[in-house]
Amino acid sequence: KNQVEQSPQSLIILEGKNCTLQCNYTVSPFSNLRWYKQDTGRGPVSLTIMTFSENTKSNGRYTATLDADTKQSSLHITASQLSDSASYICVVSSYNNNDMRFGAGTRLTVKP
Amino acid sequence: DAMVIQNPRYQVTQFGKPVTLSCSQTLNHNVMYWYQQKSSQAPKLLFHYYDKDFNNEADTPDNFQSRRPNTSFCFLDIRSPGLGDAAMYLCATSSPGGSTDTQYFGPGTRLTVL
Numbered sequence: 564k565n566q567v568e569q570s571p572q573s574l575i576i577l578e579g580k581n582c583t584l585q586c587n588y589t590v591s592p593f594s595n596l597r598w599y600k601q602d603t604g605r606g607p608v609s610l611t612i613m614t615f616s617e618n619t620k621s622n623g624r625y626t627a628t629l630d631a632d633t634k635q636s637s638l639h640i641t642a643s644q645l646s647d648s649a650s651y652i653c654v655v656s657s658y659n660n661n662d663m664r665f666g667a668g669t670r671l672t673v674k675p
Numbered sequence: 676d677a678m679v680i681q682n683p684r685y686q687v688t689q690f691g692k693p694v695t696l697s698c699s700q701t702l703n704h705n706v707m708y709w710y711q712q713k714s715s716q717a718p719k720l721l722f723h724y725y726d727k728d729f730n731n732e733a734d735t736p737d738n739f740q741s742r743r744p745n746t747s748f749c750f751l752d753i754r755s756p757g758l759g760d761a762a763m764y765l766c767a768t769s770s771p772g773g774s775t776d777t778q779y780f781g782p783g784t785r786l787t788v789l
């Protein structure tokens with residue numbers, strides 16, 4: 564059973580617009596949540612990582628939020644660029660950091 | 676600057692012909708992982724090494740084996756590739772030192788099975 568659910572599955576936006584991607588999880592006990600960006604045909608690249616006590620973290624135009632009570636996270640992309648077109652993957656880890664659950668990802672397409 | 680290196684980037688093999696994918700790292704990380712990722716799906720963990728300790732996922736087929744001769748290198752051996760094994764294979768590393776260590780991924784090897 565997949566314990567990390569991402570939505571939407573895919574998203575198309577115009578260049579310059581903002582968007583928000585969602586991640587809901589049931590992984591327990593919770594250790595940390597990461598967002599990765601994966602370009603087509605490449606390995607994932609880490610964007611943010613948050614622990615239980617953190618509720619927001621930014622990396623340039625990317626801002627991740629975490630609500631550990633409701634077990635929800637979001638990734639907000641501001642002023643999107645064509646290079647933001649990629650899959651965004653949410654990964655939730657349990658206390659044993661080798662137990663990581665991957666979401667299926669959101670495929671984002673930014674159009675000019 | 677490459678920290679996790681995978682070779683080759685693209686590999687073509689024939690049905691049933693053994694193939695080995697390689698991964699090396701310059702980060703001196705304790706943990707190395709192998710993932711299989713099929714199109715439009717999340718990466719699926721096959722196994723990982725914590726130093727020399729090998730940890731196999733319960734649903735990883737016996738067809739997949741791994742070797743880690745030293746800290747820097749890790750290999751994925753597919754003994755008899757089937758058509759269903761065509762996928763991107765991702766290597767990753769991490770160095771557990773708390774709850775916020777990052778996992779670093781290689782660029783992946785795209786395996787085609789003819």
